[in-house]
Structures are given as structure tokens and as C-alpha cells.
Amino acid sequence: MLRILVCLVAFLTCSVVSAQKKGDVNEDQDVNISDVVVTINIISGSNSNKFDGDVNKDNKVDISDVVAIINIIAGFGNDDNPGGEEAIEVLSPKRTPKRPVEEK
Secondary structure, eight states: OHHHHHHHHHHHHHHHHHOOOTTOTTOSSOOSHHHHHHHHHHHHTOOOSOOOOOTTOSSSOSHHHHHHHHHHHHTOSOSSOSSOHHHHHHHSOOOOOOOOOOOO
């Protein structure tokens, strides 16, 4: 009985420790600007740690992961779509083309 209890506690402890917030690249249990910095360092090759910066799970670490983290911090998106389509429009609004200059 004691062995079963010890195994159950060990399993639950491992489950809790391995649960990571979406966007928490540096694994400090918080999604903040530090995660953005770590991801940029991963992209630039200056981060020797083995953090997983692929936040949007497209099998590459690039600027879209940085945008996804910023969107998570800003409260856009959800677990399935951390960037959120609405965030793309808010953070990079469509610009209206300028009117052509009339020639005199």
C-alpha cells in the first residue's frame, strides 16, 4: 500500500512539474518579456540552453513564435491558436493605400 502511495505521489509530482504554460519558453512558470528575449536569443543562435521556443508548434523557431508570445502576454488567442487571428489584425493593422498624387 505504501509503495502504491509513493508511486502515485511521484507520478502527480512529475505531472505538475511538466505542466508548462503556453509561451513559457524559459520555464519559469510565467509568460513575460523574458520569454520573448529567450526566443530571440534562440533565433539568433546566442542561446546555448535547450529551451523549446517553438510556441506555435510549426516545427521551427522564428519571429512568428515571438509574435505568438507577445500575443499571449497581451491576452489574444487561445491554447490552440496562441497568436489568434484577431491579434494579427490588431498588431499589424491593414493599411489603406495612399491616394495617388494628382499631377498638375
